[in-house]
Amino acid sequence: MSRELPPGWVEATFGELIHSAQNGFTGRGGVGERSMVVLRLADVEGYAFNLNDTRQLGMSLKDGELYRLNKGDLVCIRVNGSSDIVGRLIFFDSDEECAFCDHFIRIKLKDSEVNGKYISYYFRTRSARRHIESSFVSSAGQKTVSQSNLSLTSIPLPPLPEQHRIVERIEALLAKGARAKAALDALPPLLDRYRQSLLAAAFRGDLTADWRGKDNDHAIENISDIDQVIGKKRSNGDGRGENSSIPKGWVAPEGWNCVPLSSIVECYDRLRVPVSKSEREKLSGDFPYYGANGQVGWINNYIFDGSYILVTEDETFYGRVKPIAYAVEGKFWVNNHAHIIKAKSGINQEWLLYTLMRYDVIPYLTGTTGRAKLTQAALLNLPILLPPRTQQDEIARVLRIALGACDKAEETVKSLSSQHTTLTQSILAKAFRGELVPQDPADEPASVLLARIRAERGEKPKRGRARKEA
Structure with missing residues (x-):
């Protein structure tokens, strides 16, 4: 990679900066000479490890030493189904004794040569990600990056103080x-x-x-x-007047009446027609197809034409965040998981929609918690405080x-x-x-640092290489 570098910087490959690299522990449990926390992909949160819910595995004393992480190690995600995750470099910033599983590669640097956090941040850049993603090997839906391909990543290296x-x-x-x-x-x-x-x-x-x-x-x-x-x-009493049908705890303002929903809406449930997903694929078209939570597809015909309100009939009501009612307009189709109603003459349909959107229907449901049902009878009997x-x-x-x-x-x-x-x-x-902090001419140039690293690497072979590359 060719790019213009600030004074004192040099282009290096990641491989030149790596002191040692090691693929992770392949054991899957059992009894060993010792028990040790083994970090998994499930422990990764963004660019860090969450150590609050780890698991321990038995392993030999030798493996415990071989796969132990030290504070300052870099941990690379070696394999996963997601392109966004593979090749992610995590700076291990904990003193807790942990090993790492074979979904990771541990990379050791020398603090006296390079700042590990600097490298880990560089690996978040788009240029680094492009190189890593171009070197993926895919198999059975999994993407893998190897130590050798990681080593070829080009890194702009400033002086160590910088x-x-x-x-x-x-x-x-x-x-x-x-x-x-x-x-x-x-x-x-x-x-x-x-x-x-x-x-x-x-x-x-x-x-x-x-x-x-x-x-x-x-x-x-x-x-x-x-x-x-x-x-x-309000301080005008309980406001009930002659509305004896008002549920306990409700208060009707003066001039309001408590009525069943059936008295102010027309229900068109009888016209609904469910169409299976496989059938809809054959009948794909330009008309929206609605279900309990809104539009779920498209179809080549319509049942309704106009302005209506759909109300969820059977779905997850407990702990629900979405409204249970929503407005639909134009030409569309509705399945049997949503009731379809329209305000009668003299009733403002927009007001009705707002009244129903967050209506607490829990007391009126039948069925199990996981798949409760708001029957048509229950819907039409819902008490509504009706204003003029x-x-x-x-x-x-x-x-x-x-x-x-x-x-x-x-x-x-x-x-x-x-x-x-x-x-x-x-x-x-x-x-x-090189635009985030100023350069200091007094800093030892990175070219001198890199030459020293290269000389050291030339004097003795790398230690702790993985027994088997990805």
Whole structure:
């Protein structure tokens, strides 16, 4: 590989820097002279090992010494079905006594010659990954990289003091990025809880409490108003009036009625037709085919044409994150895993959708926890707190604004999260072009360091080579 290097840097192959390399322990358990933690692929988390749930295997004392990892060793993932994982280099940064299985290659460097973390970070770059992936050997769905192919990886080598400075700077920047990513990852659950609180407030009537108390022309205009409304409590008694059918614990605002869902919707379940996946493959077309959790395929014909609401009939309801109701429009097909309903005349269908999206149907289910069922009878008998039409319209409008803002925020979070990987690669690219930290003319040039390494390697053969290459 030819590239322009900063002053004092030199191009080296990984093989020139390796002091020794060893494939991992091939034993699969049993009684041995000693028991030792043996790291597996399952213990890898990103670019580190998680030592909280390791397993121990019996082995001989000799094998215990041969396969023991020392702090500062590099561990390469030798074989896996995923191209993204094979060739990944992990810096072993623990004092815990561990061995490693034969899915790995242990690589030892000399701290006095090269910074192991510098090498491990370089192996995360796109240029290093391209070389490694080009040398994979594939068999039975598994991809393998060998010691010899790893050794051919070209590495831009700066002076040793600069390697230390680069590593320190990379780690500082990546730590900031990790904190930002953690903050972003925490936002979607918060947004989801906020959505649920909005829907619950709308269902109880809290969302339009102030609106009802003034006049029907007053509108809630922004999210800050919504937040204030959600936190307020009504003080007008239990609000039940003559609604004797209101479930225990529910409170109906003044002017609202508790009615069964059947009184405000038309149900079209009788028109549903399930089509097996194999049959759909023969009938593939341009019309969406819907099931319990949304669209599950395409088909060449349609049953329904218009605006409807689909409600999950049989799926995982316990611990569910997805809404149980969603809107569909246009020409489409529905199988028998989703109920299909439409609001009757005089009912705002958007308000109805929001009412059903997070409805707690658990008390109305039949069947087992793993595959519970919301029967048509149970669905149509669900009690609904029905506001006057003007309030339905206002609730729908407010939720459309608030939930739309949540959706936009979530899209922004996704976009920023996807940029995290790009940012990491940008940091690494700058680091290995010599742009992350300044060069120091007082540092011993890397060419002198490499010449010394080559001279030492020429004086004595490499020790601890693997008994068998991948």
